[in-house]
Amino acid sequence: xxxxxxxxxxxxxxxxxxxxxxxxxxxxxxxxxxxxxxxxxxxxxxxxxxxxxxxxxxxxxxxxxxxxxxxxxxxxxxxxxxxxxxxxxxxxxxxxxxxxxxxxxxxxxxxxxxxxxxxxxxxxxxxxxxxxxxxxxxxxxxxxxxxxxxxxxxxxxxxxxxxxxxxxxxxxxxxxxxxxxxxxxxxxxxxxxxxxxxxxxxxxxxxxxxxxxxxxxxxxxxxxxxxxxxxxxxxxxxxxxxxxxxxxxxxxxxxxxxxxxxxxxxxxxxxxxxxxxxxxxxxxxxxxxxxxxxxxxxxxxxxxxxxxxxxxxxxxxxxxxxxxxxxxxxxxxxxxxxxxxxxxxxxxxxxxxxxxxxxxxxxxxxxxxxxxxxxxxxxxxxxxxxxxxxxxxxxxxxxxxxxxxxxxxxxxxxxxxxxxxxxxxxxxxxxxxxxxxxxxxxxxxxxxxxxxxxxxxxxxxxxxxxxxxxxxxxxxxxxxxxxxxxxxxxxxxxxxxxxxxxxxxxxxxxxxxxxxxxxxxxxxxxxxxxxxxxxxxxxxxxxxxxxxxxxxxxxxxxxxxxxxxxxxxxxxxxxxxxxxxxxxxxxxxxxxxxxxxxxxxxxxxxxxxxxxx
Numbered sequence: 001x002x003x004x005x006x007x008x009x010x011x012x013x014x015x016x017x018x019x020x021x022x023x024x025x026x027x028x029x030x031x032x033x034x035x036x037x038x039x040x041x042x043x044x045x046x047x048x049x050x051x052x053x054x055x056x057x058x059x060x061x062x063x064x065x066x067x068x069x070x071x072x073x074x075x076x077x078x079x080x081x082x083x084x085x086x087x088x089x090x091x092x093x094x095x096x097x098x099x100x101x102x103x104x105x106x107x108x109x110x111x112x113x114x115x116x117x118x119x120x121x122x123x124x125x126x127x128x129x130x131x132x133x134x135x136x137x138x139x140x141x142x143x144x145x146x147x148x149x150x151x152x153x154x155x156x157x158x159x160x161x162x163x164x165x166x167x168x169x170x171x172x173x174x175x176x177x178x179x180x181x182x183x184x185x186x187x188x189x190x191x192x193x194x195x196x197x198x199x200x201x202x203x204x205x206x207x208x209x210x211x212x213x214x215x216x217x218x219x220x221x222x223x224x225x226x227x228x229x230x231x232x233x234x235x236x237x238x239x240x241x242x243x244x245x246x247x248x249x250x251x252x253x254x255x256x257x258x259x260x261x262x263x264x265x266x267x268x269x270x271x272x273x274x275x276x277x278x279x280x281x282x283x284x285x286x287x288x289x290x291x292x293x294x295x296x297x298x299x300x301x302x303x304x305x306x307x308x309x310x311x312x313x314x315x316x317x318x319x320x321x322x323x324x325x326x327x328x329x330x331x332x333x334x335x336x337x338x339x340x341x342x343x344x345x346x347x348x349x350x351x352x353x354x355x356x357x358x359x360x361x362x363x364x365x366x367x368x369x370x371x372x373x374x375x376x377x378x379x380x381x382x383x384x385x386x387x388x389x390x391x392x393x394x395x396x397x398x399x400x401x402x403x404x405x406x407x408x409x410x411x412x413x414x415x416x417x418x419x420x421x422x423x424x425x426x427x428x429x430x431x432x433x434x435x436x437x438x439x440x441x442x443x444x445x446x447x448x449x450x451x452x453x454x455x456x457x458x459x460x461x462x463x464x465x466x467x468x469x470x471x472x473x474x475x476x477x478x479x480x481x482x483x484x485x486x487x488x489x490x491x492x493x494x495x496x497x498x499x500x501x502x503x504x505x506x507x508x509x510x511x512x513x514x515x516x517x518x519x520x521x522x523x524x525x526x527x528x529x530x531x532x533x534x535x536x537x538x539x540x541x542x543x544x545x546x547x548x549x550x551x552x553x554x555x556x557x558x559x560x561x562x563x564x565x566x567x568x569x570x571x572x573x574x575x576x577x578x579x580x581x582x583x584x585x586x587x588x589x590x591x592x593x594x595x596x597x598x599x600x601x602x603x604x605x606x607x608x609x610x611x612x613x
Contacts, residue, residue, distance in 0.1 A: 322450055
C-alpha cells in the first residue's frame with residue numbers, strides 16, 4: 001500500500017520567503033560593502049590612490065651635475081671632465097651573458113676585475129638597464145667594436161664624462177683624485193644630494209672641497225610603462241654644475257720643483273709669505289691619480305702600497321722629519337728676544353761641548369771646531385757648539401714657548417685634510433708621553449734640531465716665511481678662488497691672517513736674517529756655492545738631520561752606511577731678502593749634506609719663480 005504525502009504549502013512558502021529575504025539581505029549587504037569601499041577609494045582616499053597611481057606611471061629620475069674643474073693660479077687645467085667610452089650590456093637583450101662576454105673578449109680587452117665588477121652589478125640592476133662592462137675604451141677598441149657591432153645585440157658603446165688629471169702624478173698630493181662611491185662613503189652622505197652620482201673626492205682638494213665641486217642634482221619626472229621602462233620626459237630639469245676651483249699652486253713651479261728633486265724621496269713646499277698661498281707642494285715619489293678614478297686593479301694597487309718608496313704617502317703634509325740645523329735661526333732669534341745673548345757675543349768652538357760636571361762630549365759637525373764665532377758666523381757656518389750653549393742658557397721651556405709661535409708642533413690649518421702636528425718637545429710632553437724626566441743633554445740637541453723635535457715640510461716652509469716677513473703669519477692654503485656656475489669671474493677667497501710673532505726689537509730679526517744671508521752669500525757660508533751668481537739676494541739655512549744616532553767617538557761615513565740610514569738633507573730659504581715673495585723648504589731623504597743636495601734644489605726653485613717673474 002502506498003502512503004501519500006500531503007504537501008505543506010504554508011511551510012514551503014515561509015521557507016522560500018525566508019531564503020529570499022536572506023538572499024536579498026546578503027545582496028544588500030554586499031552592495032553596501034561595495035558602495036562603502038567605492039566611497040572610501042573614490043572620495044576618502046582619492047588623493048592617496050591618485051598619488052600611487054601616478055607613481056606607477058611617473059618616476060623621478062635624478063640628473064647628476066657636472067663636477068667643477070680645477071685650475072692652477074695661472075689658469076692651467078689640473079682636473080677636467082673628458083668624454084670616456086664605456087662598453088655597456090643590457091642583459092635582457094644580450095641573450096646568453098657568458099657567451100656574449102666570451103665573444104667580446106676577442107674584440108676588446110676585458111680584465112678579470114672588470115668581470116667581477118660587472119657580475120656584482122648584474123645582480124643589483126634590472127635586466128633592461130645597462131651595466132658597464134669596460135670603462136675608458138681606446139679609440140682603437142671603439143673602432144674595432146663598431147665593426148663587429150652587429151654580432152652583439154644588447155651591447156653598445158656609451159659616452160660619459162670621466163674625471164681626468166692632465167698632469168698625472170705632478171700634483172696628485174695637492175689635487176687628490178675622485179673614485180667610485182663606496183659603502184663607507186655612503187654612510188656619511190646625503191643620499192638625495194648624491195642621487196645618480198657615481199664618484200666622490202677621496203683625498204686632497206677633491207675631498208676637502210667636495211661640496212663645492214659636486215654641484216646640485218636635478219630631479220626629472222619621466223613617464224614609464226608597467227615594466228619600468230622610460231617612455232618620455234614630462235618636464236625639463238637641469239642640474240647645477242659644481243664650482244670651478246683656482247688653486248694657489250703654480251703648475252710650472254710645481255714641475256720645476258719636482259724635476260729639481262729628481263729621484264730623491266722627499267718633499268718641497270714653497271709658500272708666498274705675504275698671504276699663505278702654497279706655490280709648490282711636492283711629495284716624491286708620486287703616482288698617477290687617473291688609475292684610481294674607475295677603480296685601480298688590485299695588482300697595481302698592491303705595487304703602490306708595498307713599495308719601499310711609499311708613493312701613496314703625502315710627505316709634504318704628513319712627513320715628520322728632524323729639522324736639523326734649519327731650526328738654528330729660530331733658536332738664535334729666541335736667544336736674542338729673551339736677552340740670553342747679544343748678536344756680538346762670541347762663543348769659542350773647539351769642536352765639542354760638555355755640560356758642567358759631565359765628561360760627555362757633544363760633537364760639532366766640524367771636528368776641528370770653528371774657533372770664536374758670534375751669531376752671524378754661527379749661522380753662516382752652522383756651528384753646533386754655539387747653539388748647544390745657547391740652548392742650555394735658554395732652557396727647553398723657553399725654546400718650546402718661542403718656537404710654538406712660529407707654528408712648530410701644531411697643524412698649520414691648511415685647507416686639505418690629513419696634516420700631522422709634528423713634535424715640539426717640552427718637559428711636560430716627555431712626562432706625559434714617555435713617563436720620564438727631561439735631561440739637560442736633551443735640551444742641547446733640541447737646540448740644533450735633533451732629538452725629539454719633528455716637523456713637516458709644510459710647517460718648515462710656513463715658519464720660514466714668518467721669519468722673512470718679521471713675524472707676519474698667514475694660514476697656508478691651497479685654494480685661492482671659486483667660480484660659481486654661470487658666473488664669469490672667479491670669486492677670490494680672503495687669506496686668513498694669524499696672530500703675529502711678537503717683536504721686542506726689530507734689530508734682532510735683522511741680525512738673524514743677516515746670518516742667513518751669509519749662509520749663501522758670505523765667504524764662509526755653508527751654502528756659498530749655491531748663492532754664487534744669483535740675480536737676487538736670498539737668505540737660507542742648511543740642515544743635515546741624523547736618521548740614527550752615533551756614539552761619542554764615532555764618525556759618520558756615508559759610503560759605509562746603508563742608503564736608507566744616511567742623513568736627511570734639508571734647506572730653507574726666502575727671497576728676495578728685501579721684499580720676500582717666496583719661502584721654500586726642501587727635504588731630500590737620505591740625501592746627506594744639506595749644502596750639497598737640498599740647497600742646490602732650492603736654488604732651482606727660487607730661480608724658476610723669481611728670475612722667471
